[in-house]
Amino acid sequence: MYLPLYLLALAVFAMGTSEFMLAGLLPDIASDLGVTVGAAGALTSAFAVGMAVGAPLMAAVSRNWPPRACLFGFVLVFAAAHAVGATTGGATTGFPLLLVTRVIAALANAGFLAVALTTAAALVPPAQKGRALAVLLSGTTVATIAGVPGGSLLGTFLGWRATFWAVAALCVPAAVGILKGIPAHTSQEANREADQKAEREAEQGAKSPAPALRSELAQLTRPRLVLVMLLGALVNAATFGSFTFLAPVVTETAGLGRLWISVVLVLFGIGSLAGVTLAGRLSDRHPGVVLAVGGPLLLIGWPTLALLADRPAALLPLVLVQGALSFALGATLITRVLYEATGAPTMAGSYATAALNVGAAVGPLLAATTLDTPAGDRGPLWTSGLLVALALPIAYRALGPLRVGRPPYA
Template sequence: MPLPLYLLALAVFAMGTSEFMLAGLLPDIASDLDVTVGAAGVLTSAFAIGMIVGAPLVAALARTWPRRSSLLGFVLAFAAAHAVGALTTSFPVLCTTRVVAALANAGFLAVALTTAATLVPPDRKGRALAVLLAGTTAATIAGVPGGSVLGTLLGWRATFWAVAVLCLPAAIGILKGIPAGRVEEATGGPALGAELAQLTRPRLLLVMGLGALVNAATFASFTFLAPVVTDTAGLDELWVSVVLVLFGAGSFAGVAVAGRLSDRRPGLVVAAGGPLLLLGWPALAMLAHRPAALFVLVFVQGALSFALGSTLITRVLYEAAGAPTMAGSYATAALNVGAAVGPLVAATTLGTAAGNLGPLWAGGLLVAIALLIALPFRTAVAAGRSAEVLR
């Protein structure tokens, strides 16, 4: 894999830390800004909504922009949003900064995913995606738990400052390592209208929907892990970081395995990982009061969630091959529809008899829906590097 791809992954690490870090900070943010934990969970959805709206919009605008300056501008805007978020005492302002950060993140990912695809041979898109997602999984292993510890010791605002500072070396790496050409020049793609028309293809919409549902299950459960650790399992607040490390380590393992299979054997990942992921969330809900079981299942669910999710998002990139400058935005939008819907669905379960475990049950339900939809179209989902439009 080329060095510029790893420089992009460094920026994804900073952005992934921000996207996932709220899982360990929600209780403190809720207390500091005088809102409920469920309301604070809206911060995750606000970020995801910004990503959904921003990904296709910014990708369309950035088609004729220089790749290097676009990526650099997005990273700096992302850092500035976190600086403002660290200073504010208003929950609505904090929500606004999350949307702004998401727009910057969406633009970055849309350009980065497209750029990454041009840096590798056509049949290695899955491997390239795995390298980029390694930045996200590294964030769940190191960045998010580190942010949780920092938030516990110095307050949640310190974590926001840390993310802003983390963007600076990523910006330098982009400035030094990414070619300056335009995205449109790199891909030699068709007109924007033709690329947007790809969204009418049933097979593309299918894999986007499945990717969104699996990611919704991941975020529904992951966002509200902190109360499960401290209240259900009865562990000290610092153990939240340990659980996040385990989830991140699992996600890293899942992406590593899926990265080698998603190009040629996506059906194997879906057939093996889907049912196991479905069983895992209810199992975690029933055994979360036992710390040992909690630790093991969190690792396993992290691996399965990211293996299945990254495979489906790779399918989005292949199915959107006719939209070379917009494919990254379609993948980003699919990921973040799930990231927006998941926490909102999970938040509605917190006031039920399930309590803190409600989000885990919601995660299982969302995976079940995804598998029920995928079953009649399993041939399309399992297709290799190229596929024909569904009739």
């Protein structure tokens, strides 16, 4: 793998820390800004909505710009949004303003990830997209291991605002790494040059292809691509639905101290890193293995965790396992989006990003509705189980041809 992939992963680490850190900060933010924990969970959904909407929008706007400049600009906007978020005022205006900064940060994150996914795919041979995606997503999983628990500890001792300042500071080395390590020319510029060549040929009487952006957007009419995006969204909704509300499960249901929130987040992060690593090895040529084995285990895991959440001895290992299964299955499905969208070379990354974040938006919203039911803090865990139960029959019917050993790009 090329060094630029790891530099991109560094930026994804900073952004992943921000995306996931609210799981350990929601109680403090809710108390400080005078809202309920369920309402504070809307910060996670607002971020995800911004990501889902912003991914194709930012990718379309920036598709003819130099990738390095796009990536650098998105990181700077992301850092600025966190600096403003850290200065939000009291309960009356603080929460709405924080909500707005989360949306702005999400738009910047979406643009960055959409361009980064496309750039990463251009840096490796065509049959290694899954590995490139695994390296890129390792920034997110390392964030869940180190960044998010670290942010939770920082919030515990210095307040949640200090965590926002820390994320803004993390963006500085990421921005420098992008300027120093990302090539000036990637496949995006090659595509633009190809379009210009086609226009010149058209002027000389050659047959002109359809406008590039229209052609790439037309890929969204392909049922198989849309279905894989839907499946990725459902699995990610299950992941975020439970992850967002792990803190009250740890402190209320399991009866553990606040410092245990960081321990649980670390375990989830370790599991997610293992899952992404596994997906990187199997998702290119053996996606059916991940789906056939990981899917049923993930389905069983969420209700099991809900039933045993009051027992720390069961809670801790189950969180690790669910993190691994969730990210293995989710990363495999998102890799499939890149393969299915090969006809949209500059927009494929945005389609994958949108699928991820539609799920990340819907999951916490659905999970929050269960907090005031008899299920209480375990409600999100049951919700995740239902979402996976909905996804798996669709997946097995639609993706049955993903047999072991079949190259998915064939």
